[in-house]
Amino acid sequence: MGLIPGLAQADPVKHDPRGASAPDLDLGTAPKTKDNAFTSPADRTVRKPLAAGKSGAAAKSGVAAEGRSAAADVSNLAVELNGYATTAHGVELQATPSNTNAALKITFEWGDGASETVDSSGSATVTRTHAYAEVGAYKVKVTVTDVANNTSAFNELQVVTRGSDFTPYAPTRLLDTRDGTGAPKATVKAYSSTRVKVGGNGGIPAGVTAVVLNITVTNTSADGHIIAFPEGTARPTTSNVNYKTGQTVPNLVIVPVGKGGYVELANRGPMPVDLIADVTGYFSKTASSGYTPITPARFVDTREGLGAGRGQLGGRKSFSTQISGLRGIPQGISAVALNVTVTNPREAGHLSVFPGGGATPTASNLNFSAGQTIANSVIVPVGQDGRISVFNGAWAGTDVVVDVVGYYSTASTSAFVPLAPERLADTRDPQDPVYGPLWGRNYIYMPLAYDDPSITGFVLNATVTNTQGDGFLTVTPDPNSMDDYINEVAGWPTPPNSSNLNWTKGVTVPNLVQASTGSTGIIDLWNQGWDDIDLVVDLFGLYQQG
Numbered sequence: 097m098g099l100i101p102g103l104a105q106a107d108p109v110k111h112d113p114r115g116a117s118a119p120d121l122d123l124g125t126a127p128k129t130k131d132n133a134f135t136s137p138a139d140r141t142v143r144k145p146l147a148a149g150k151s152g153a154a155a156k157s158g159v160a161a162e163g164r165s166a167a168a169d170v171s172n173l174a175v176e177l178n179g180y181a182t183t184a185h186g187v188e189l190q191a192t193p194s195n196t197n198a199a200l201k202i203t204f205e206w207g208d209g210a211s212e213t214v215d216s217s218g219s220a221t222v223t224r225t226h227a228y229a230e231v232g233a234y235k236v237k238v239t240v241t242d243v244a245n246n247t248s249a250f251n252e253l254q255v256v257t258r259g260s261d262f263t264p265y266a267p268t269r270l271l272d273t274r275d276g277t278g279a280p281k282a283t284v285k286a287y288s289s290t291r292v293k294v295g296g297n298g299g300i301p302a303g304v305t306a307v308v309l310n311i312t313v314t315n316t317s318a319d320g321h322i323i324a325f326p327e328g329t330a331r332p333t334t335s336n337v338n339y340k341t342g343q344t345v346p347n348l349v350i351v352p353v354g355k356g357g358y359v360e361l362a363n364r365g366p367m368p369v370d371l372i373a374d375v376t377g378y379f380s381k382t383a384s385s386g387y388t389p390i391t392p393a394r395f396v397d398t399r400e401g402l403g404a405g406r407g408q409l410g411g412r413k414s415f416s417t418q419i420s421g422l423r424g425i426p427q428g429i430s431a432v433a434l435n436v437t438v439t440n441p442r443e444a445g446h447l448s449v450f451p452g453g454g455a456t457p458t459a460s461n462l463n464f465s466a467g468q469t470i471a472n473s474v475i476v477p478v479g480q481d482g483r484i485s486v487f488n489g490a491w492a493g494t495d496v497v498v499d500v501v502g503y504y505s506t507a508s509t510s511a512f513v514p515l516a517p518e519r520l521a522d523t524r525d526p527q528d529p530v531y532g533p534l535w536g537r538n539y540i541y542m543p544l545a546y547d548d549p550s551i552t553g554f555v556l557n558a559t560v561t562n563t564q565g566d567g568f569l570t571v572t573p574d575p576n577s578m579d580d581y582i583n584e585v586a587g588w589p590t591p592p593n594s595s596n597l598n599w600t601k602g603v604t605v606p607n608l609v610q611a612s613t614g615s616t617g618i619i620d621l622w623n624q625g626w627d628d629i630d631l632v633v634d635l636f637g638l639y640q641q642g
Contacts, residue, residue: 112535112538113538113539113540113541113581113586113588114529114530114532114534114540114541115529115530115540115541115542115543115581116520116521116528116529116530116540116541116542116543116633117520117529118542118543118544118546119518119520119544119635121515121545121548121551121638132180132181132182132258133178133179133180134177134178134179134180134181134253134254134255134256135176135177135178135179135253136176136177136251136252136253137176138174138175138176138192138194138251139174140251140252141173141174141175141249141250141251142249142250142251143171143172143173143174143247143248143249144247144248144249145246145247145248146241146243146246146247146248172194172195173193173194173195173196173240173242173245173247173248173249174193174194174195174249174251175191175192175193175194175202175238175240175249175250175251176191176192176194176251177189177190177191177192177236177238177251177252177253178190178192179236179253179255181255181256181257181258182225182258183227183258183259183513183550183640183642184231184257184258184259184510184511184512184513184550184639184640184641184642185227185228185229185230185231185257185259185511185640185641185642186225186226186227186228186257186642187225187226187228187236187255187257188223188224188225189204189223189224189225189226189236189238189253189255190221190222190223191204191221191222191223191224191238191240191251192219192220192221192222193216193218193219193220193240194219196218196219196240196242196245197217197218197219198217198218198242198244198245199215199216199217199242199243199244200215200216200217200218200240200241200242201213201214201215201216201240201241201243202214202215202216202222202238202239202240202241203238203239203241204224204226204236204237204238205236205237205238205239206226206228206234206236207234207235207236207237207255208228208229208230208234210226212224227642228257230261230383231257231259231260231261231381231382231383231511232256232257232381232382232383233254233255233256233257233381234254234255234256235252235253235254236252236253236254236255237250237251237252238250238251238252238253256381257381257511258513259511259512259513259640260305260306260379260380260381260511260512260513260514261379261380261381261382261383261384261385261386261511261512262308262377262378262379262384262385262386262387262430262431262504262512263377263378263379263380263382263384263385263430264376264377264385264430264431264475264476264477264504265299265300265375265376265377265378265477266376266450266451266454266457266477267374267375267376267448267449267450267457267459267461267476268298268374268375268457268459269372269373269374269457269458269459270292270293270294270297270309270373270374270375271290271292271361271371271372271373272370272371272372272373273290273370273371273372274314274315274370274372278292278293278373279291279292283315283368283369283370284361284363284368284369284370284371285363285368286363286365286366286367286368287362287363287364287365287366288362288363289360289361289362289363290360290361290371291327291358291359291360291361292309292358292359292360292361292373293357293358294307294353294357294358294359294375294378295353295356295357295358296357297357300375300378301380302357303380303381304353304357304378304379304380305352305353305379305380305381305514306350306351306352306353306378306379306512306514306637307350307351307353307359307375307377307378307379308348308349308350308375308376308377308378308379308475309324309348309349309351309359309373309374309375309376310346310347310348310349310373310374310376310459310460310461310472310474311324311336311337311346311347311348311349311361311371311372311373312337312344312345312346312347312371312372312373312374312460312463313337313339313343313344313345313363313369313370313371313372314344314345314369314370314371314372314463315344315368315369315370316339316340316341316342316343316344316345316365316367316369317341317342317367317368318341318365318366318367319339319340319341319365320338320339320363320364320365320366320367320369321335321336321337321338321339321364321365322335322336322337322339322361322362322363322364322369322371323335323336323361323362323364324336324349324351324359324360324361324362325351325352325359325360325362325517326351326352326353326354326355326358326359326360327353327354327355327356327358327359327360328354328355328356328358329354331360331362332516332517333517333519334517334518334519334557334634334636335364335557335559335606335632335634336349336351336557336606337349337606338559338561338604338605338606339365339369340603340604344463344465345463345606346460346461346462346463346472347472347473347557347606347607347608348472348473348474348475348607348608349557349608349636350379350512350514350555350608350636350637351514351636352514353378359373361373372460374457374459374460374461375459376431376459376474376475376476376477377431377475377477377504379512384430384506385429385430385431385504385505385506385508386504386505386506386507386508386509386510386511386639387433387502387503387504387508387510387511387512387552387553387610387639388502388503388504388505388508388509388510388552389433389501389502389510389552389553389610389611389612389613389639390424390425390500390501390502390503390612391572391573391592391612391614392435392499392500392501392570392571392572392592392594392596393423393424393499393500393592393594394497394498394499394500394593394594395417395419395422395423395498395499395500396417396486396496396497396498397495397496397497397498398495398496398497399439399440399495399497403417403418403498404417404496407493408440408442408493408494408495409486409488409493409494409495409496410488410492410493411443411445411488411490411491411492411493412488412489412490412491413487413488414456414485414486414487414488415485415486415496416452416453416479416483416484416485416486417483417484417485417486417498418481418482418483419432419478419482419483419484419500419503420478420482420483421482423500425500425503426503426505426507427482428505428506428507429478429482429503429504429505430477430478430504430505430506431475431476431477431478431503431504432475432476432478432484432500432502432503432504433473433474433475433500433501433502433503433504433610434449434473434474434475434476434484434498434499434500434501435471435472435473435474435498435499435501435594435595435596435607436449436461436462436471436472436473436474436486436496436497436498436499437469437470437471437496437497437498437499437595437598438462438464438468438469438470438471438494438495438496439469439494439495439496439497439598440467440469440494440495441464441465441466441467441468441490441492441493441494441495442466442490442492442493442494443466443490443491443492444463444464444465444466444490445463445464445488445489445490445491445492445494446460446461446462446463446464446489446490447460447461447462447463447464447486447487447488447489447494447496448460448461448486448487448489449461449474449476449484449485449486449487450476450484450485450487451476451477451478451479451483451484451485452478452479452481452482452483452484452485453479453480453481453483453485454479454485456485456487460489461474461476464490464494468600469566469598469600470598470605471568471595471596471597471598471607472607473501473596473607473608473609473610475504486498497595499594499595501609501610501611501612502553502610502612509641510552510553510639510640510641511639511640511641512555512637512638512639513637513638513639513640514636514637515635515636515637515638517634517635517636518634518635519632519633519634519635520542520544520556520633520634520635521540521542521621521631521632521633522630522631522632522633523540523629523630523631523632524561524562524630524632530631533562533564533628533629533630534621534623534628534629534630534631535623535628536565536567536623536625536626536627536628537622537623537624537625537626538622538623539589539591539620539621539622539623540620540621540631541574541576541581541618541619541620542618542619542620542621542633543578543581543617543618544611544613544617544618544619544635545613545617545638546577546578546616546617546618547578547617548617549617550640550641550642551613551617551638551639551640551641552612552613552639552640552641553610553611553612553613553638553639554610554611554613554619554635554637554638554639555608555609555610555635555636555637555638555639556571556608556609556610556611556633556634556635556636557606557607557608557609557633557634557636558571558596558597558606558607558609558621558631558632558633559604559605559606559607559631559632559633559634560597560599560604560605560606560629560630560631560632561604561605561629561630561631561632562628562629562630563599563600563601563602563603563604563605563625563627563629564601564627564628564629565601565625565626565627566599566600566601566625566627567598567599567623567624567625567626567627567629568595568596568597568598568599568624568625569595569596569597569598569599569607569621569622569623569624569631570591570592570594570595570596570620570621570622570624571596571609571611571619571620571621571622572589572591572592572594572611572612572614572619572620572622573611573612573613573614573615573616573618573619573620574589574614574616574618574619574620575587575589575614575615575616576589576616576618577616577618578616578617578618589620591620591622591624595624596609599625599629601627621633
């Protein structure tokens with residue numbers, strides 16, 4: 097099966113790396129959209145004469161009283177402000193004075209204790225950029241000083257960063273259409289949708305920007321897929337959870353929250369289904385925990401006794417494992433990003449992952465049937481002792497594998513930036529550069545951030561379909577540079593011994609992937625099986641330091 101460690105080092109049958117097209121992220125270059133724009137018109141300007149002592153300072157600086165501009169109407173000196181959130185922590189501000197042709201000093205006070213002053217003249221627009229250490233809203237004050245005419249004027253503008261920080265939340269069920277939790281007790285009809293209340297629900301504050309949900313579709317009687325998107329926006333063409341007749345399928349999503357505090361879940365199948373949604377955290381403009389991606393590392397494998405006792409996790413039993421302080425993960429983290437895999441289960445059941453020392457939740461992270469190997473992404477708070485716990489909800493044993501892909505902490509500097517969902521790769525599409533089945537033991541490289549080192553990770557959804565045999569997918573940073581591929585000198589990488597999703601012959605399997613960009617900004621997606629597959633990759637967001 098896909099998790100046999102020795103196979104990860106085998107040579108491929110055929111070397112055929114293919115590169116996907118780079119997405120147009122428009123970060124820091126052309127993000128001046130309505131959602132990221134802020135303005136304060138000139139008529140909000142506050143004017144005041146300079147203090148008497150300023151004229152002496154003017155004289156010392158070579159500006160004589162007789163040098164005052166007769167053409168300047170100092171009583172109407174004004175400044176218009178236009179601001180744009182450009183990156184996770186960065187803003188651009190344009191200050192345009194009016195009703196003056198004099199020499200000016202323009203001071204930008206950024207609201208975080210930092211300030212700068214530049215020289216200008218007349219109505220020329222002055223543009224400055226600034227990066228904040230923390231995400232959030234800041235009041236920027238811009239003062240225009242006409243020393244020669246003994247006048248100053250200021251205007252203020254609130255700017256908000258594009259990035260959001262993560263706050264972990266104890267796993268909690270927000271929606272279950274089977275019993276009426278969070279919505280009427282009824283299936284979600286074909287090609288219709290239901291809503292999940294997020295902002296203002298329980299301990300989740302209003303105004304959150306995005307939420308981490310584990311969505312499970314069950315009681316399926318036809319093939320289809322589920323799309324999660326902010327309420328009040330157009331439904332995207334991407335997918336989050338794919339299902340087939342009779343399947344129960346979970347998948348983690350990180351999805352923006354609509355202005356009313358809801359997330360929409362659309363059933364894009366021809367028959368009704370039941371939907372379950374469990375929350376494990378949310379993103380907001382309040383400084384909290386940033387993200388640090390890592391190269392995937394295996395922390396638990398019950399088949400080998402790694403990180404837990406050797407042997408299967410028994411039915412209705414749990415184990416705890418240390419995360420903080422091991423394999424480069426620091427102490428004091430708030431949450432951890434995992435890929436959790438169940439293999440060799442002796443009967444159907446579910447798995448719950450929760451903070452070490454906490455009570456076992458009713459929320460689940462993945463559902464499985466007897467003999468199935470299935471993986472799901474998990475973002476879970478860690479206990480105060482730096483541990484997490486895993487509970488087997490079946491009555492019989494199963495093996496559990498846990499890979500760590502990143503962590504959240506107050507010391508981490510990467511903030512989450514949601515993006516409009518975009519399909520990055522589809523090997524079924526003849527117009528796609530990666531068209532054609534992905535051979536066994538081969539990979540696709542994606543140059544997502546090769547030209548922007550401030551981007552540290554991406555939130556993707558990977559779906560494997562048309563599987564010709566069993567296998568697993570590994571997503572990992574590429575050690576080669578873009579120049580290496582352009583010049584055809586790229587070396588053949590060695591993927592790590594970790595998995596992001598597992599499949600058996602003939603199934604379609606999705607999973608959320610939090611992919612590190614590594615040192616080159618290129619991400620590899622490896623088919624670790626021996627047989628062909630088709631691969632679909634959708635982009636939902638990124639993590640950025642700047």
